Amino acid sequence: DQQVKQNSPSLSVQEGRISILNCDYTNSMFDYFLWYKKYPAEGPTFLISISSIKDKNEDGRFTVFLNKSAKHLSLHIVPSQPGDSAVYFCAAIISGSARQLTFGSGTQLTVLP
């Protein structure tokens, strides 16, 4: 039951360029979306989120875009830095008390110096 999909297992980008990570979802009940970054042997670190009532949210180098009609979101990182190299997970939630996050399978981003 893949309600949240990240179809690219890996992405390589040159330092200073834009990284674009993509995520698709199938459950139209999801109303809040999050991106997490994960280094090996560490827990997921929250990066940025977006509510379904918005189509864009920006925080520094990170911007998340949401296209509800296409059930698609993307994370843009610009400019990319070598320290951004990690696995990026997209997650979605149906808002309410103590609701579960549904995660995608992750995309390994490698930023080349």
Next chain:
Amino acid sequence: EPEVTQTPSHQVTQMGQEVILRCVPISNHLYFYWYRQILGQKVEFLVSFYNNEISEKSEIFDDQFSVERPDGSNFTLKIRSTKLEDSAMYFCASSDSRGRTQYFGPGTRLLVL
């Protein structure tokens, strides 16, 4: 910056033994969660907890699992009789009163032999 902490970082146990994984959520958070990630697979939801009771649980969270908030700071996951397939990284998370953005601990790597 407040963070979720977990102990132990690693646990090795024999099949059939009981294990208790411990978590200290962020102090003013109200919602608590356990997730796990089997090597090479997605992060999967196990259980959420609010107001001293389980709010949601997945089908993974069977009778072998239990959660408890024994005092004002700790949140524990007990696996009563471990199986080989319980080997995974276990992540604790917590969220504030809005319950949408969940902050994760560093994880406990459980190995069942």
